[in-house]
Amino acid sequence: xxxxxxxxxxxxxxxxxxxxxxxxxxxxxxxxxxxxxxxxxxxxxxxxxxxxxxxxxxxxxxxxxxxxxxxxxxxxxxxxxxxxxxxxxxxxxxxxxxxxxxxxxxxxxxxxxxxxxxxxxxxxxxxxxxxxxxxxxxxxxxxxxxxxxxxxxxxxxxxxxxxxxxxxxxxxxxxxxxxxxxxxxxxxxxxxxxxxxxxxxxxxxxxxxxxxxxxxxxxxxxxxxxxxxxxxxxxxxxxxxxxxxxxxxxxxxxxxxxxxxxxxxxxxxxxxxxxxxxxxxxxxxxxxxxxxxxxxxxxxxxxxxxxxxxxxxxxxxxxxxxxxxxxxxxxxxxxxxxxxxxxxxxxxxxxxxxxxxxxxxxxxxxxxxxxxxxxxxxxxxxxxxxxxxx
Amino acid sequence: xxxxxxxxxxxxxxxxxxxxxxxxxxxxxxxxxxxxxxxxxxxxxxxxxxxxxxxxxxxxxxxxxxxxxxxxxxxxxxxxxxxxxxxxxxxxxxxxxxxxxxxxxxxxxxxxxxxxxxxxxxxxxxxxxxxxxxxxxxxxxxxxxxxxxxxxxxxxxxxxxxxxxxxxxxxxxxxxxxxxxxxxxxxxxxxxxxxxxxxxxxxxxxxxxxxxxxxxxxxxxxxxxxxxxxxxxxxxxxxxxxxxxxxxxxxxxxxxxxxxxxxxxxxxxxxxxxxxxxxxxxxxxxxxxxxxxxxxxxxxxxxxxxxxxxxxxxxxxxxxxxxxxxxxxxxxxxxxxxxxxxxxxxxxxxxxxxxxxxxxxxxxxxxxxxxxxxxxxxxxxxxxxxxxxx
Numbered sequence: 001x002x003x004x005x006x007x008x009x010x011x012x013x014x015x016x017x018x019x020x021x022x023x024x025x026x027x028x029x030x031x032x033x034x035x036x037x038x039x040x041x042x043x044x045x046x047x048x049x050x051x052x053x054x055x056x057x058x059x060x061x062x063x064x065x066x067x068x069x070x071x072x073x074x075x076x077x078x079x080x081x082x083x084x085x086x087x088x089x090x091x092x093x094x095x096x097x098x099x100x101x102x103x104x105x106x107x108x109x110x111x112x113x114x115x116x117x118x119x120x121x122x123x124x125x126x127x128x129x130x131x132x133x134x135x136x137x138x139x140x141x142x143x144x145x146x147x148x149x150x151x152x153x154x155x156x157x158x159x160x161x162x163x164x165x166x167x168x169x170x171x172x173x174x175x176x177x178x179x180x181x182x183x184x185x186x187x188x189x190x191x192x193x194x195x196x197x198x199x200x201x202x203x204x205x206x207x208x209x210x211x212x213x214x215x216x217x218x219x220x221x222x223x224x225x226x227x228x229x230x231x232x233x234x235x236x237x238x239x240x241x242x243x244x245x246x247x248x249x250x251x252x253x254x255x256x257x258x259x260x261x262x263x264x265x266x267x268x269x270x271x272x273x274x275x276x277x278x279x280x281x282x283x284x285x286x287x288x289x290x291x292x293x294x295x296x297x298x299x300x301x302x303x304x305x306x307x308x309x310x311x312x313x314x315x316x317x318x319x320x321x322x323x324x325x326x327x328x329x330x331x332x333x334x335x336x337x338x339x340x341x342x343x344x345x346x347x348x349x350x351x352x353x354x355x356x357x358x359x360x361x362x363x364x365x366x367x368x369x370x371x372x373x374x375x376x377x378x379x380x381x382x383x384x385x386x387x388x389x390x
Numbered sequence: 391x392x393x394x395x396x397x398x399x400x401x402x403x404x405x406x407x408x409x410x411x412x413x414x415x416x417x418x419x420x421x422x423x424x425x426x427x428x429x430x431x432x433x434x435x436x437x438x439x440x441x442x443x444x445x446x447x448x449x450x451x452x453x454x455x456x457x458x459x460x461x462x463x464x465x466x467x468x469x470x471x472x473x474x475x476x477x478x479x480x481x482x483x484x485x486x487x488x489x490x491x492x493x494x495x496x497x498x499x500x501x502x503x504x505x506x507x508x509x510x511x512x513x514x515x516x517x518x519x520x521x522x523x524x525x526x527x528x529x530x531x532x533x534x535x536x537x538x539x540x541x542x543x544x545x546x547x548x549x550x551x552x553x554x555x556x557x558x559x560x561x562x563x564x565x566x567x568x569x570x571x572x573x574x575x576x577x578x579x580x581x582x583x584x585x586x587x588x589x590x591x592x593x594x595x596x597x598x599x600x601x602x603x604x605x606x607x608x609x610x611x612x613x614x615x616x617x618x619x620x621x622x623x624x625x626x627x628x629x630x631x632x633x634x635x636x637x638x639x640x641x642x643x644x645x646x647x648x649x650x651x652x653x654x655x656x657x658x659x660x661x662x663x664x665x666x667x668x669x670x671x672x673x674x675x676x677x678x679x680x681x682x683x684x685x686x687x688x689x690x691x692x693x694x695x696x697x698x699x700x701x702x703x704x705x706x707x708x709x710x711x712x713x714x715x716x717x718x719x720x721x722x723x724x725x726x727x728x729x730x731x732x733x734x735x736x737x738x739x740x741x742x743x744x745x746x747x748x749x750x751x752x753x754x755x756x757x758x759x760x761x762x763x764x765x766x767x768x769x770x771x772x773x774x775x776x777x778x779x780x
Contacts, residue, residue: 001585001587002587002615002638002640003503003555003556003587003588003589003615004503004555005502005503005644006501006502006503006504006505006508006527007505008501008502008505008527009501009502009503009644009648012644012647012648012651013647013651022458022459034456036455036456037455039451039452039454039455040451042450042451042454042455044445044446044450044451044454045445047445047454048441048442048445048446048450051438051441051442051445052438052441052442055434055435055437055438055441056434056438060432060434060438061429061430061432061434062429062629063629064429064432064434064437064627064628064629064630065426065427065429065432065627065628065629066424066426066628066629067629068412069412099653100490100631100653100656100657101653101654103652103653103654104652104653107651107652107653111396111398111399111526112395112396112398112399113393113394113395113396113399114396115396115397115398118396129650129654132647132650132651133651133652135651136501136648136651137396137398165393165394166393195391197391197392197393198393199393225392225393237454237455237659238454238455238456238654238658239452239453239454239455239456239457239657239658239659240454240657240659241490241653241655241656241657241659241660248392250392254395254399254402257402257403257522258399258402258526260519260522261402261403261497261522261523261525261526262493262494262497262523262652263489263490263491263493263494263497263631263653264491264493264519264628265631266490266631267490267629267630267631267657267660268628268629269627269629269630269631269660270631270657270659270660
């Protein structure tokens with residue numbers, strides 16, 4: 001007889017993201033499926049220099065020791081300054097908590113705010129990884145349909161009428177669709193959410209990756225009770241696991257105790273390496289290189305989609321981030337396309353798991369990860385697979 | 391109106407560990423309170439060399455990228471080999487999951503196995519950090535009294551009769567007491583636990599820090615359904631946040647999905663740095679230096695205790711780890727001693743929070759962190775404070 005799993009373990013969604021990473025890493029496979037940044041855009045020399053600087057400075061031993069539970073203050077100060085300048089968000093460094101990647105923020109926020117059956121408004125479609133985190137806490141989801149430009153305001157009003165605990169959204173270059181909110185939509189969301197007794201959770205993972213700069217001001221800057229989450233995973237390195245959240249002041253003590261209960265603290269060393277990296281590199285120039293490279297990749301990707309896709313298949317032209325959103329004709333089966341593509345050694349991520357409802361005809365395509373030659377190969381496979389099933 | 395916290399947030403114990411670290415880091419303070427390793431025993435040069443090697447090798451870009459959700463395989467293989475050789479535990483690397491420090495294991499195990507009201511057998515006293523993790527999941531604790539040599543078998547039998555989901559214990563140089571289980575106690579625990587339908591959670595954080603080698607074989611090696619947790623925090627660096635757990639095969643898929651939901655994965659970079667460190671350094675020699683240094687610190691600490699403590703105060707002579715367990719006369723108030731010490735700029739950790747019941751006359755003393763001069767200063771303050779309150 002074995003010990004039984006908890007109800008939380010039972011309500012856990014199937015592993016999906018890491019499983020895809022695993023399938024996609026098999027030899028000979030091409031993947032448009034994952035959300036990995038382009039490893040050729042990493043700066044290992046810069047990270048090496050930063051690590052070497054930290055370990056030969058007075059910070060060497062502190063970087064290897066336990067430290068401030070909420071994170072290395074100089075890095076929190078840099079994040080605070082940047083948020084003010086770039087996103088229009090005034091948040092003191094004391095309200096910024098560093099985490100093991102921003103995924104950990106969603107787990108901590110679920111733990112802090114969600115009891116089983118509590119309402120949770122989410123974008124439909126929305127980021128699967130966050131849904132996986134939140135699902136452990138047994139929320140009742142209300143899906144708010146999103147399109148290019150923002151969410152359905154009617155949908156958001158309907159969701160808010162159910163008094164959810166939070167509204168979770170990605171206003172910049174959303175995962176999975178690449179959609180961004182326009183200025184009116186940001187203002188509209190802020191007006192509906194502010195003072196409603198609900199927490200806005202604004203995921204800014206792709207905020208720095210607008211091809212031509214930031215898509216808009218943080219909605220959090222217009223709302224009292226808001227959390228903005230961010231990460232160095234997309235723009236510097238996911239392997240260092242440095243994410244963060246900017247919290248309302250009243251939530252910081254509980255968040256700190258929850259982080260301590262979960263993992264004591266995030267990594268002192270990684271935080272100092274990132275902090276030093278930001279000092280020795282021109283971060284704006286670093287970002288500019290990434291933005292240009294991803295824009296070029298996207299243009300090429302869209303060009304190849306046009307060449308290879310049969311009629312009836314549609315997609316968007318995102319202004320940043322890593323994803324293009326593919327829509328098959330209504331009623332067509334995206335799962336069948338994924339299977340047909342896999343037979344041709346192309347791994348795809350169906351859009352349905354990102355949905356609270358619908359989405360059976362959608363696919364998320366990542367244009368950021370594959371190399372140019374992989375993109376050509378993969379696109380040929382995608383075209384043949386689409387012609388096979390349509 | 392603000393969004394309300396969850397019941398889990400409500401059941402969270404007050405932050406304690408990180409708060410102490412924060413108080414203790416104020417200028418002029420001496421601390422016997424925390425559980426930090428001695429930073430003078432870190433090897434920043436070795437870590438720097440390891441980091442530089444990783445970032446100039448083929449592993450540079452993979453170390454900065456997302457990777458295997460369960461962790462870098464070569465490191466899991468090294469842990470597997472070492473567990474077999476040192477702890478008598480046969481566990482394939484595929485059953486070893488790398489985490490953000492071993493504290494994260496307790497959170498994941500709580501999430502995986504505990505529903506509110508489920509029984510959880512723990513040592514009394516036991517490690518506060520794990521109790522903080524587990525408490526979020528609302529268990530009913532059964533305390534099993536422990537002393538030098540192991541737990542009360544009668545107490546363990548009584549706890550098991552309540553059909554708990556897990557028994558959590560630290561058989562080697564326990565935090566907070568420094569006690570270790572003898573061979574008979576290990577066998578006795580294994581006999582009681584094996585086949586009982588309960589999970590043994592064996593925390594081996596201090597297993598490598600026996601002053602004269604390992605205190606005994608892993609109990610997990612004698613039990614089918616057991617998890618052994620370990621960490622590089624005490625022997626290499628806590629700031630790198632590399633911990634791990636060795637799981638029964640049937641628990642790996644759920645644990646993997648839970649880790650993904652919590653934080654996607656632990657740090658690819660830190661794992662490779664530790665892995666490389668183990669390759670370029672003689673790890674046994676590294677450990678030997680640590681063991682000797684901690685033994686010398688302990689001997690000195692016990693000598694100063696003898697010189698400074700008034701009659702009626704008792705303590706043990708631990709065979710490893712970082713802690714000495716101080717017992718005031720029955721009925722004396724350890725909190726009063728902590729306050730009297732704090733007025734003399736010495737931070738102490740009372741023993742009561744480690745207890746399910748009792749312990750009001752106990753204090754955990756950390757002899758590993760303070761420098762020689764801090765130890766002299768702190769001991770003088772401790773002696774004066776003890777004379778004041780007794």
